Structure formats: structure tokens, C-alpha cells
Amino acid sequence: MNALLVAARAIHFGATMLVFGEIVFVASVAGVAWRRTAAASNAGLDRHSFVVCAAALAAGALSGVAWLLVEAMQMAGATIGDVIGNATVVVVLRETEFGHVFLLRALLWLALGVSLVAMRTRAPSRMRVCIAVAVAAAYLATLAGAGHAAAANGGTVRIVHIGADALHLLAAGAWLGALPPLVWCLMHAPSRSAVLRLAQRFSVLGIACVLVLIASGIVNSLFLVGSFAALFGTAYGQLLDVKLALFAAMLAIAATNRFRLTPRLASGDTSRRSLRRNAMLEIAGGVGIVGIVGALGTMVPGAHSTIRWPFALTFDVEQREIVAAFPTTYATSPVPYDVKAVARGAARYASECSRCHGVDARGNGRAAEPATKPADLALHGLHHPEGNLYWWIAHGIAGTAMPAFSPQIGDTGIWETVQYIVARASAEAARSIGPRVDDTSMARAPDFSYETQGQRQRTLAGERKPALIVLYASPRSGARLSQLASDHRLMHADLRVIAIPLPGSPSDDGDRATQTRVGADVASVYAMFAGTSGGAALAHTELLVDANGIVRARWIGLPASGADRDNEIVAASQHMPPPSRMPAGMHHGH
Amino acid sequence: MSIRRIAFACIAAVAWLASATAAAHAFLDHAVPAVGSSVHRSPQDVRLWFTEKLEPTFSRVRVVDAQGKRVDRDDSHVDATDASVLTASLQRLAPGTYRVQWRVVSVDTHVTEGDYTFEIKD
Numbered sequence: 001m002n003a004l005l006v007a008a009r010a011i012h013f014g015a016t017m018l019v020f021g022e023i024v025f026v027a028s029v030a031g032v033a034w035r036r037t038a039a040a041s042n043a044g045l046d047r048h049s050f051v052v053c054a055a056a057l058a059a060g061a062l063s064g065v066a067w068l069l070v071e072a073m074q075m076a077g078a079t080i081g082d083v084i085g086n087a088t089v090v091v092v093l094r095e096t097e098f099g100h101v102f103l104l105r106a107l108l109w110l111a112l113g114v115s116l117v118a119m120r121t122r123a124p125s126r127m128r129v130c131i132a133v134a135v136a137a138a139y140l141a142t143l144a145g146a147g148h149a150a151a152a153n154g155g156t157v158r159i160v161h162i163g164a165d166a167l168h169l170l171a172a173g174a175w176l177g178a179l180p181p182l183v184w185c186l187m188h189a190p191s192r193s194a195v196l197r198l199a200q201r202f203s204v205l206g207i208a209c210v211l212v213l214i215a216s217g218i219v220n221s222l223f224l225v226g227s228f229a230a231l232f233g234t235a236y237g238q239l240l241d242v243k244l245a246l247f248a249a250m251l252a253i254a255a256t257n258r259f260r261l262t263p264r265l266a267s268g269d270t271s272r273r274s275l276r277r278n279a280m281l282e283i284a285g286g287v288g289i290v291g292i293v294g295a296l297g298t299m300v301p302g303a304h305s306t307i308r309w310p311f312a313l314t315f316d317v318e319q320r321e322i323v324a325a326f327p328t329t330y331a332t333s334p335v336p337y338d339v340k341a342v343a344r345g346a347a348r349y350a351s352e353c354s355r356c357h358g359v360d361a362r363g364n365g366r367a368a369e370p371a372t373k374p375a376d377l378a379l380h381g382l383h384h385p386e387g388n389l390y391w392w393i394a395h396g397i398a399g400t401a402m403p404a405f406s407p408q409i410g411d412t413g414i415w416e417t418v419q420y421i422v423a424r425a426s427a428e429a430a431r432s433i434g435p436r437v438d439d440t441s442m443a444r445a446p447d448f449s450y451e452t453q454g455q456r457q458r459t460l461a462g463e464r465k466p467a468l469i470v471l472y473a474s475p476r477s478g479a480r481l482s483q484l485a486s487d488h489r490l491m492h493a494d495l496r497v498i499a500i501p502l503p504g505s506p507s508d509d510g511d512r513a514t515q516t517r518v519g520a521d522v523a524s525v526y527a528m529f530a531g532t533s534g535g536a537a538l539a540h541t542e543l544l545v546d547a548n549g550i551v552r553a554r555w556i557g558l559p560a561s562g563a564d565r566d567n568e569i570v571a572a573s574q575h576m577p578p579p580s581r582m583p584a585g586m587h588h589g590h
Numbered sequence: 591m592s593i594r595r596i597a598f599a600c601i602a603a604v605a606w607l608a609s610a611t612a613a614a615h616a617f618l619d620h621a622v623p624a625v626g627s628s629v630h631r632s633p634q635d636v637r638l639w640f641t642e643k644l645e646p647t648f649s650r651v652r653v654v655d656a657q658g659k660r661v662d663r664d665d666s667h668v669d670a671t672d673a674s675v676l677t678a679s680l681q682r683l684a685p686g687t688y689r690v691q692w693r694v695v696s697v698d699t700h701v702t703e704g705d706y707t708f709e710i711k712d
């Protein structure tokens with residue numbers, strides 16, 4: 001089924017590009033370079049291009065219908081009998097974006113057929129050629145509306161992505177689709193001078209296409225591949241690498257044509273044969289590329305799949321040096337960064353890791369031998385990719401006392417331990433954050449759900465809005481909680497206030513004042529983020545968390561009498577530009 | 591315009607594009623009741639936020655109890671104001687564990703599905 005979808009897409013893309021390229025070739029290259037010198041062969045070229053276009057349109061229609069039927073089967077999870085018998089295909093055409101694009105393209109297909117027949121049966125005029133080029137361009141460019149680009153969120157982003165995709169299709173079509181008529185002309189050229197003019201003219205078209213292909217290809221990759229790591233570490237990226245290699249080979253051939261063969265054309269016929277052979281090679285490369293395009297559109301783009309890094313080394317952008325890398329270096333945790341995972345990770349840490357790394361993860365465990373010096377995880381936890389932390393826990397570190405915990409701890413257990421280390425290191429990083437908004441903060445607040453009186457449950461991270469987290473100690477925080485609950489400035493600033501009891505404080509105080517309610521695991525995890533007053537006692541602490549879940553400002557203790565802390569909080573919450581660098585492991589959420 | 595300025599503009603443009611939300615295939619971003627969470631009152635509905643816009647006709651969510659019995663009101667639909675939100679209203683739920691099962695089609699035709707549980711506490 002998937003093979004059928006890939007084949008249908010590939011044939012459809014190839015046929016659509018071929019029609020456009022044929023028409024562009026006849027209109028631009030042949031119009032100038034061919035007709036003047038080879039009037040006798042005009043009829044031959046016209047017949048050739050009409051036959052190719054007609055065949056391509058037929059192939060485009062058949063593959064298009066096959067594509068539609070397979071998509072309808074997948075969308076509805078139905079058999080081919082259901083899709084046709086129960087008119088699911090009509091529902092798809094009427095109610096989905098893919099269906100709407102399909103209908104629009106069916107109309108363009110008809111218009112293209114009519115305009116080709118008109119070109120063939122009446123005297124060719126500039127007007128008719130222009131119309132045919134425009135309709136063929138629309139028929140090709142609208143393919144961008146049926147792919148990954150169409151699903152992009154957001155107005156400008158979607159327009160940029162679809163625009164880049166459409167330009168990419170047009171440039172590829174103008175180049176690849178023009179190769180078959182070029183071969184025909186090279187075979188039927190009456191004179192060397194005709195071949196020379198043809199080659200010169202074609203290389204102008206080719207260079208323009210290549211420039212557009214590179215620029216629009218880079219834009220498309222930024223959206224769909226997202227990173228260099230994904231370009232090499234995902235199936236989507238690796239298939240794209242093959243496509244890029246084919247493209248590079250075709251460029252090398254095109255460059256040979258342009259800079260070596262064309263200048264030699266005047267001197268002999270060998271160049272002419274080489275040109276033809278090279279054009280055939282380019283066609284072969286183009287067929288490969290179109291086949292890959294057929295598959296890429298059905299795959300999960302690299303930006304969204306788990307990256308498995310294939311090399312032992314990588315380039316650290318921040319340190320600007322080459323460092324060791326593991327298969328999971330760029331992997332993102334399948335376990336969400338929330339208090340449940342952190343709490344389970346903390347329990348695992350206490351039983352397996354604290355002996356050496358220390359109860360508070362400062363690398364000072366009792367069992368650690370003086371010579372080994374276990375890592376201070378609280379200090380270093382945020383400075384390594386979470387994928388590396390995973391790898392070291394799972395497979396140990398050679399040459400050190402760090403043992404491998406896989407397979408006795410499963411995948412999920414290891415990721416939970418990683419999430420605990422990230423939380424522990426975040427709490428440590430938060431210690432240096434004061435009431436001023438910190439633009440370099442890497443301290444991540446673990447996600448959790450909470451309930452507010454009379455409203456549906458909410459989560460810290462899901463809302464993509466800032467929040468003030470108040471870690472309170474009863475009964476001293478009572479007055480402050482009431483003050484927060486009644487301050488309308490916070491409400492007007494759209495700032496959520498979430499009260500979390502410190503260990504030993506009854507949970508209903510926060511309930512009563514701010515009407516929020518959180519689970520016991522939230523309280524135990526967030527105790528790490530509380531400041532201390534004097535000795536070791538945990539103090540009332542307020543954390544300002546931005547829309548990305550990063551702790552940006554922190555107040556310790558209760559406000560001094562007469563001080564207007566809420567004013568400070570509101571001002572800070574209104575001015576939190578995204579931090580200068582995203583902490584490791586942050587990615588657009590899902 | 592100096593070369594440096596042009597280079598800066600190019601880098602800024604690339605950074606802007608790279609930071610834009612890429613899409614294709616709708617994945618669950620977050621949900622309410624949240625994945626694996628506990629709720630103290632019976633919620634009126636489930637709401638699921640996806641990473642891209644959905645095809646309303648082919649996107650469904652249902653909720654079952656521990657015995658596999660449907661407890662949603664069979665009115666699963668894509669939100670009228672936000673095409674990336676799928677919702678269904680719920681019957682009154684007794685304390686217990688419930689499973690949310692979803693199958694969605696994104697506007698670029700890709701099918702994704704998944705499930706998660708939440709718990710109603712006394």
C-alpha cells in the first residue's frame with residue numbers, strides 16, 4: 001500500500017514536471033535557438049512535444065487518481081471497496097484540503113489539455129504559448145498544496161513554506177522536464193551552429209533553475225529537516241542526502257556541458273554526442289530524484305523523528321570544537337519532562353546513583369573512592385545533551401567507575417533518571433536567579449497539571465503562557481497568598497498564580513487562597529526549587545516561569561512590609577524576551 | 591548596504607525560519623485532562639491539542655473506562671476556532687482510570703494515532 005502511494009506520487013510528480021518542462025523548452029529554448037535555424041524541423045519538434053505532453057497528461061491523470069484513492073483509504077482506514085462503494089472518495093474531495101487541491105488541479109489539467117490542443121491545431125502565437133506556460137506552471141505549483149508545506153501552522157510561515165515548495169517544483173520541472181526535448185533536438189539538429197545555440201540557450205535556463213532549486217531547497221529543509229543532526233540521523237534526512245548526492249552529480253554533468261563541451265562544439269561532432277549522452281545521464285538522475293520525492297512526502301520529516309546520530313564525533317556549536325558523540329546524542333526524551341517522571345527518576349537516583357554521585361547529586365557520595373571523583377550532576381546536568389546523559393547511564397563511561405545500567409534499568413527508567421538530573425541541575429541553576437529577569441537562564445520548570453476551582457484542569461507548559469509559582473510555608477505565607485489571590489494586576493497581566501506547598505505545609509492553604517490544587521508529587525519535586533532562609537530550612541519562594549517553561553526570575557522569602565512585589569512581578573512578566581539560548585533538550589513541544 | 595549587513599540579514603532570516611514551527615504529521619502536543627494525570631472532579635470534556643491542523647471529517651477521539659466501555663458522549667469534533675484542537679464531551683465519571691484513544695488525519699493527509707490514561711480521584 002505504501003509502495004503504491006510512493007509509486008503514484010513519483011509518477012504524478014514526474015509527469016507533471018515533464019509537461020511543464022516540455023512547454024518551457026518549446027517556448028524559451030527552442031523558440032529562439034531552434035526555429036530560426038531549423039524551420040524544416042519545426043513540425044517535428046511540435047509533434048514530438050505534443051506526443052510527450054499528451055502521454056504525460058494521461059500518466060498524470062492515472063497516477064493522480066491512484067494517489068487520491070490510496071489517500072482516501074488511509075485517511076478513512078477503509079478498504080478500496082468502501083472508498084468507492086461508500087463514496088468515501090467523494091467525502092475526501094468535498095471535505096479535506098487534499099481533496100480541494102485535487103479538484104483545483106483536475107480543472108487545471110483540463111485547461112492544460114485544451115491549451116495544448118489549441119497550440120497544436122491552430123497557428124502558434126505568442127499568446128497561446130504564454131497561456132500554456134502559465135497553466136502548466138499552475139498545474140505543477142499547486143502540488144505544493146498537497147504536501148507537508150500545506151500543514152505548516154501560522155500565516156507567514158505557511159506562505160513562505162508553500163512559496164518555497166512551489167518555486168522548487170517549478171525550477172525542477174523547468175530543468176528536468178526540458179531534458180527530453182533537448183535530447184530530441186540534439187538528435188535532430190541539422191547543423192553544428194544549431195546545436196551550439198541550443199546548448200548555450202539551455203545552459204541559461206539550467207543555471208537559473210539550479211539557483212532557484214538551491215535557495216528554495218534550503219528553505220524547505222529548514223522547515224522539514226530542522227537540523228544538521230536530523231539530516232544525517234533520520235531516515236528522512238538520509239534519503240534527502242541521497243537526493244542531494246544525485247543533484248550534485250547532475251550539477252557536475254551540467255557544468256561539464258557548459259564549460260568543456262559547449263566551447264568545443266564548433267570543432268567537432270564528438271562533443272555533440274557527449275552532450276546527448278550527458279543529457280541522458282541527467283534524465284536518469286532526475287528519475288532517481290523524482291522517485292525519492294515520491295517517498296519523502298509519505299515519511300515523517302526529520303524535524304519530527306528521533307535522531308540516531310551515525311558518527312562517533314560531532315561539532316559542538318557552542319564550544320566550537322569537535323567532540324565525541326553517541327547514537328543518542330541528539331535524541332530527545334520520549335518521557336516528558338514532568339513531575340511524575342522526575343519523581344520516579346528521583347527514586348531511581350536515590351537507589352542506584354546517590355551512593356557515588358551523592359544524595360544531592362554534588363558528586364560527593366560516600367561509596368565513591370577518592371580517586372574516581374564522580375561527576376557533579378547538579379552543576380553539569382544542563383551542560384550536556386540529555387541524549388548523552390542517557391547514553392552514559394545506559395552504557396557506562398569507559399575508563400571510569402561509571403557502570404552501565406542497561407538492561408537492568410529499562411529505557412523509560414533511564415530517561416526518567418535523566419529528567420531527574422535535568423530537574424536537579426535546573427534547581428541548582430535557579431539558585432543564581434534573582435528578581436531581575438534572567439535572559440541566560442537554563443533552569444527548566446518541570447511540567448505538572450493543576451486544578452482551579454470551577455475550571456477544567458490545566459497544565460503549566462501546555463498553555464504557552466507565563467506563570468508565577470509560589471512555594472509556600474504555612475502559616476507564615478498565609479497573608480502573602482491572600483494578597484496574591486486578590487491582586488487584580490496579576491489577573492490583568494494574564495499571569496497565572498499557582499500555589500505549591502513546601503514539605504510540612506498543609507495543602508489546603510494554597511487551595512483556599514489561590515484556588516489552585518496540585519498533587520503531592522508536585523510539592524515534593526518543587527521543594528528542590530525553594531530557597532533557604534538562614535540555615536537549611538526551606539523558605540517561601542516565588543518563581544516566575546516564562547511561556548517556554550524556563551525559570552526567569554526568583555524571589556526568596558516574604559516581601560518586606562510596604563514593598564510592592566506584585567508590581568515588580570507584573571513588570572518582569574511583561575518583559576521576558578526568549579532566553580539567549582535554549583537549554584539542551586528544549587524543542588518545540590510534543 | 592555593506593557585505594556585513596547583508597550577511598547579518600541572511601543569518602537573521604535563516605534563524606527566523608529555523609525557529610518557526612515546522613509541521614507535518616499531527617502529534618499530540620498536550621491534553622486536558624493531562625497525560626497520566628489525576629483529576630479530582632469529573633471533567634466535562636477531553637481536549638487534545640495537536641502540533642498541526644486536523645481534517646475534521648477523519649479525526650476522532652473516544653474515552654473508555656477500565657472495562658473498555660465508552661464514556662464519552664460520541665460527539666468528538668475539531669474545535670471551530672482552532673483546527674488543531676480535538677474535543678469530546680464526557681458522561682459523569684466515577685473515580686477510576688480512563689483511557690483516551692485518538693486517531694487523527696492532518697491536513698497534509700498523514701494519519702497518526704495514540705492513547706493515554708488519566709485518573710479520577712475521590
